[in-house]
Amino acid sequence: xxxxxxxxxxxxxxxxxxxxxxxxxxxxxxxxxxxxxxxxxxxxxxxxxxxxxxxxxxxxxxxxxxxxxxxxxxxxxxxxxxxxxxxxxxxxxxxxxxxxxxxxxxxxxxxxxxxxxxxxxxxxxxxxxxxxxxxxxxxxxxxxxxxxxxxxxxxxxxxxxxxxxxxxxxxxxxxxxxxxxxxxxxxxxxxxxxxxxxxxxxxxxxxxxxxxxxxxxxxxxxxxxxxxxxxxxxxxxxxxxxxxxxxxxxxxxxxxxxxxx
Amino acid sequence: xxxxxxxxxxxxxxxxxxxxxxxxxxxxxxxxxxxxxxxxxxxxxxxxxxxxxxxxxxxxxxxxxxxxxxxxxxxxxxxxxxxxxxxxxxxxxxxxxxxxxxxxxxxxxxxxxxxxxxxxxxxxxxxxxxxxxxxxxxxxxxxxxxxxxxxxxxxxxxxxxxxxxxxxxxxxxxxxxxxxxxxxxxxxxxxxxxxxxxxxxxxxxxxxxxxxxxxxxxxxxxxxxxxxxxxxxxxxxxxxxxxxxxxxxxxxxxxxxxxxxxxxxxxxxxxxxxx
Numbered sequence: 270x271x272x273x274x275x276x277x278x279x280x281x282x283x284x285x286x287x288x289x290x291x292x293x294x295x296x297x298x299x300x301x302x303x304x305x306x307x308x309x310x311x312x313x314x315x316x317x318x319x320x321x322x323x324x325x326x327x328x329x330x331x332x333x334x335x336x337x338x339x340x341x342x343x344x345x346x347x348x349x350x351x352x353x354x355x356x357x358x359x360x361x362x363x364x365x366x367x368x369x370x371x372x373x374x375x376x377x378x379x380x381x382x383x384x385x386x387x388x389x390x391x392x393x394x395x396x397x398x399x400x401x402x403x404x405x406x407x408x409x410x411x412x413x414x415x416x417x418x419x420x421x422x423x424x425x426x427x428x429x430x431x432x433x434x435x436x437x438x439x440x441x442x443x444x445x446x447x448x449x450x451x452x453x454x455x456x457x458x459x460x461x462x463x464x465x466x467x468x469x470x471x472x473x474x475x476x477x478x479x480x481x482x483x484x485x486x487x488x489x490x491x492x493x494x495x496x497x498x499x500x501x502x503x504x505x506x507x508x509x510x511x512x513x514x515x516x517x518x519x520x521x522x523x524x525x526x527x528x529x530x
Numbered sequence: 531x532x533x534x535x536x537x538x539x540x541x542x543x544x545x546x547x548x549x550x551x552x553x554x555x556x557x558x559x560x561x562x563x564x565x566x567x568x569x570x571x572x573x574x575x576x577x578x579x580x581x582x583x584x585x586x587x588x589x590x591x592x593x594x595x596x597x598x599x600x601x602x603x604x605x606x607x608x609x610x611x612x613x614x615x616x617x618x619x620x621x622x623x624x625x626x627x628x629x630x631x632x633x634x635x636x637x638x639x640x641x642x643x644x645x646x647x648x649x650x651x652x653x654x655x656x657x658x659x660x661x662x663x664x665x666x667x668x669x670x671x672x673x674x675x676x677x678x679x680x681x682x683x684x685x686x687x688x689x690x691x692x693x694x695x696x697x698x699x700x701x702x703x704x705x706x707x708x709x710x711x712x713x714x715x716x717x718x719x720x721x722x723x724x725x726x727x728x729x730x731x732x733x734x735x736x737x738x739x740x741x742x743x744x745x746x747x748x749x750x751x752x753x754x755x756x757x758x759x760x761x762x763x764x765x766x767x768x769x770x771x772x773x774x775x776x777x778x779x780x781x782x783x784x785x786x787x788x789x790x791x792x793x794x795x796x797x798x799x800x801x802x803x804x805x
Contacts, residue, residue: 386636388669394629401628 307411311363313337315348316487317449318359318418319477321461322427322442323470326498327420329359330474332482333507334489341489349495351502353378356392356421357495358399361446362434363414370413373402392421392428396438404436416446422499445477448485453477467496479510531557541653552650552657555679559661562605564695564728565592567663568688568702568721569674570712573745574665576603577721579692579728580738593742597622598749599632600666601742605692606679607659614658618642635666639675639683647681661691665744672745690724697727714745715761718753722761734762 291300313335320329335343348367349359352374360367377398381390396419406412412434420429430440443457456477465473471494482488490512495504536542537550544550563581567574580589593603594615600622604611621641625633642662649655662677676691677683688706690698701724709717721741726734736759744750 384637386634386668388634388636390629391631394631397630398628 307409308363308366308414311366311414313343313364314414314487315346315361315364315367316485317445317447317453317481318348318361318416319445319449319453319457319474319481320359320418320420320429320443321457321465321470321473322420322429322463323465323467325467326422326427326496327357327429328467328470328474329357329418329420329495329497330478330492331359331361331495332478332489332492334487334491335364336487339486341487344489344491345507347493347504349493349504351497351504352395352419352421353381353390354501355389355423355497356395356419357497357502358395359418359420359446359495360415362416366413366415370399370402370415370417374399391423392419392430393423395419395421396428396430396432396440400432400436400438403432403434403438407435418444418446421497425499448481448488449477452480452484456480475510479512482510482512539653540650540655540657549650549680552680555657555659556661558659559606559679559691560693560695562607562660562692563590563592564690564692564698564725565603565605565661565663566688566690566695566698566702566721566724566728567603567665567674567676567686568706568709568717568724569665569672569686570709570714570717571671573714573717573743573748574601574667574672574674575717575721575741575743576601576663576665577725577739577741578603578605579725580740593740593752594619595742595750596638596664596666597626597632599744600635600638600664601744601750602665603663603742605661605663605695610658611660611662614642614645614660614662617645618664632667634668635664635673635675636668638666639664639677642677643681643683646677646679649679650681663689663691667744667746688720688724690728692728694728694730697730698724701727714743714748718743719761719765722758723765734766735759736762 291303315335316332318329318331320327329349331348333344333346334341335346346364348361349357350371352358358374360370374395378390399417399419403413414434416434417432422428428440429442429444430438431444431446432438443461445453445457460473474494478492482490490509491507492510493505493507495502531553534544534550536544537554540549540551563579565578567576576593578592582589590608592605592608593601595601596615596618602615602618618638621638622633646658649657657679659679661679664675664677666673674686674689675683676686676689687709688702690702705720709720718741722739725739729738736755739758741753741758742750743753
């Protein structure tokens with residue numbers, strides 16, 4: 270995974286330090302240098318991804334926001350991308366790590382295409398490859414700070430799976446990342462069923478995204494819905510959800526508890 | 531092929547553009563005992579003749595399982611064959627681990643061929659002295675490949691390698707057009723009949739051959755002696771009946787073909803490491 274430096278003699282320290290895990294040995298200089306080589310915190314992050322299996326394949330929804338801490342800094346980030354012919358990858362978490370993953374997958378798909386032998390990488394293969402990558406990075410204490418959602422269709426079979434930054438990986442009929450775990454999953458558990466039509470699937474995803482928009486402070490009202498079927502991937506144009514703020518309870522929010530405390 | 535001044539090194543070309551060491555390696559394949567492969571759209575059968583060093587020893591293992599969906603039969607230097615089988619198993623299992631999906635046989639075969647090619651272009655190496663019949667599945671169905679010490683590989687509907695394989699090839703050439711749509715049972719029968727051709731008159735017994743099958747929905751496995759004998763019985767009995775009708779009386783005596791001694795004498799020219 271690491272591109273080793275071309276000249277070992279000049280970069281001997283760099284080469285050595287990449288594999289040093291900082292420990293509490295009192296050596297703050299070496300530790301600081303080692304720390305600068307690994308991911309400690311995420312900086313620009315994407316929020317939830319929600320995805321479901323439906324009749325013809327998989328539907329995935331995400332907003333287009335990239336937060337810089339508490340600032341909603343970037344508003345045009347596509348967090349869902351097609352991988353090869355059969356898969357769709359959505360990511361929440363550090364955007365730069367997502368872009369790095371896209372580079373790895375690009376190379377993987379390229380090499381797969383170069384074989385030109387009628388075999389192609391399906392969603393299951395991509396999901397397992399990503400699981401290996403994420404888990405190995407976690408073992409080196411240098412994670413890719415993402416939760417990935419991998420959906421796809423191959424030979425009529427739909428596939429939907431998830432990998433976290435620590436390498437936890439599983440498949441399911443519906444998945445959600447980040448805040449979606451807490452806000453969207455309960456809705457999906459109640460309302461998902463097999464063989465949803467496209468319209469019903471979109472409605473269900475929009476319902477989840479609306480709740481996330483109301484309650485997740487890093488969500489923005491600009492979302493995309495992506496669909497993957499046997500024919501291929503389509504990512505919709507960005508659009509916004511209608512919201513309603515005229516709930517009576519919002520009118521006088523402190524009615525029940527006046528005063529500063 | 532006669533000795534000449536260009537055949538010492540694998541990295542020496544002859545003036546006519548040949549690499550003699552590579553060709554000599556291919557000769558080693560021809561000295562090994564026969565291995566046969568055939569395929570239909572959904573199944574591959576690999577069969578070989580069991581040859582033992584002496585009456586006291588067991589026979590050499592010539593067919594290896596590489597994965598549930600890939601098997602290989604070898605002819606030539608069995609030690610080289612074993613090493614390459616280990617490499618193939620390693621490639622298959624690494625792919626399975628990373629992608630949770632079976633390695634397409636066509637890709638494995640290319641890796642194998644590239645590995646063999648390396649040995650034809652290094653002065654400190656020698657070519658592998660073994661030919662491999664690789665049978666396996668990928669997305670487009672069943673495939674059979676032949677990997678040569680030269681680093682070439684070819685896809686076949688049916689093929690035979692090793693000593694007296696020409697007899698088997700002649701039999702297969704007559705029948706191969708029907709293999710694509712053959713049933714699994716017919717394919718096995720054809721494989722055993724092809725093995726019989728290489729025995730040149732020796733009695734065909736289940737102890738003399740090893741047969742393996744793999745297919746869509748059927749992982750690689752060896753057929754047990756009983757099953758093989760049953761298949762043999764279906765056509766040996768027909769032969770017996772025909773001879774019984776042609777000449778009365780000792781149908782059994784007439785059916786007993788030439789002795790095993792004929793098979794044994796031919797082996798004396800074969801080096802012990804080649805099977």
